[in-house]
Amino acid sequence: xPIEIRELVIKTTIVDxxxxxxxxxxxxxxxxxxxxxxxxxxxxxxxxxxxxxNKHKER
Numbered sequence: 889x890p891i892e893i894r895e896l897v898i899k900t901t902i903v904d905x906x907x908x909x910x911x912x913x914x915x916x917x918x919x920x921x922x923x924x925x926x927x928x929x930x931x932x933x934x935x936x937x938x939x940x941x942n943k944h945k946e947r
Contacts, residue, residue, distance in 0.1 A: 917925075
């Protein structure tokens with residue numbers, strides 16, 4: 889029997905680079921990359937929502 893997860897919780901901590909002393913500089917993400925990732929996530933979400941709507945209309 890499949891299990892459906894209806895909730896996803898994402899937790900994160902935001903730290904100002906100046907406060908953190910600019911450590912782990914190799915892990916920083918440029919604004920351009922961040923915007924690209926954000927756009928990809930939004931597109932995937934829209935695609936999933938459209939799939940759900942189409943499946944609901946078929947019934």
